[in-house]
Amino acid sequence: MTILERLKKVMEEQNVGGDVEITMDTTFEELEIDSLDLVDLTMNCEDEFGIELDPDSAPKTIGELVEKIAELTGEEA
């Protein structure tokens, strides 16, 4: 599974994003993910990928988050 696919699964479990199609360009605003959903999502990604994300660098798009995860896991984005 790619990072994006795993991220989609994490988001589905968290019950955020609704029916909006998720691509690398999708913004969290489009997904109606507010700052606390994002904190939650960050924690869920930390568990799923075994990484620690910088609390001060709030990503704006799915792509930014995927790239951050790729950088920390060494996997391909």
Next chain:
Amino acid sequence: MSFTVLGTGSKLPDTVVTNDDLATFLDTSDEWITTRTGIHRRHVLKQEKLIDLATVAAKNALKNSGVTADELDLILCSTIQGDYVSPAFACVVQKELGATCPAFDVNAGCSGFIYALDVADGYFARGRAKKVLIIAAEAMTRFTNWQDRSTCVLFGDGCGAVVLGEGDDLLSIKITAEGNFEALNIPHTQGNCPYTELDGKESVLHMDGQSVFKFAVSSICRDIKDVTQAAGLTLDDLDYMVLHQANYRIMESAARRLKISMDRVPSIIHETGNMSSACIPIVLDQLNRSGKLVNSRYIALAGFGSGFTTGACVLRCHKF
């Protein structure tokens, strides 16, 4: 030998402040506060003192337990700050009740009620007490910065109390602390010593909301799992998980991670906001008085707060 809960009581201030009331002097909205926190209203001390609430909460708990003030062996008060810096608020309550036993305060931030349960457990274990009164009394609105919209909308005032007697209903308990005063603190009052060369800060609450949010969710999950396992139970055995009422979104996030449905996570935050350590005993009192504990078997409590401190326990339940 540990304890059983013999009775519960609580009291909120009469004055209710809605989100719309706050929006008259803050750049905020009912919509923002409700969606980010689940809070609709909070009760605020106006003409009452904290002791007025604490006395009613304590008397309600004593009445509910059938214990009289002169039977008490210990009064413990969980508070960030009572009506006085000194004496301890527990002594102020003691006077109002006409009790004669030892009395002192426990300050462990919003986890204070669980810390007080742990202290009480020690008194029962050592055979030093047969009846203990714990009051959690908090006047957070005195310490909130009413110009800071990101914190003042979160808090309210209130008191909760329990009376404990000898028994075996405490199945497990844990308390933790990890020194961190950057993310959540209230600086001390400055005084007027002519020698001090330090610049005083206003005695109002400072908080890094998101790091507290993360800390809260992860510690609830860790502590609830730990105390449930220590009690020889599984999460499915818990009828209720009573959490510190800091933000509904914290409760939802923790419950989702633990796969516990929200109908097992009682919430009063919409009505009260965060009343620090008073939240958990007030929820307990409401569960008790609404008869919800009659057919329940086990209840877990979990708090977290300034320190950072955390505390959790599992109680066998029945109608207190």
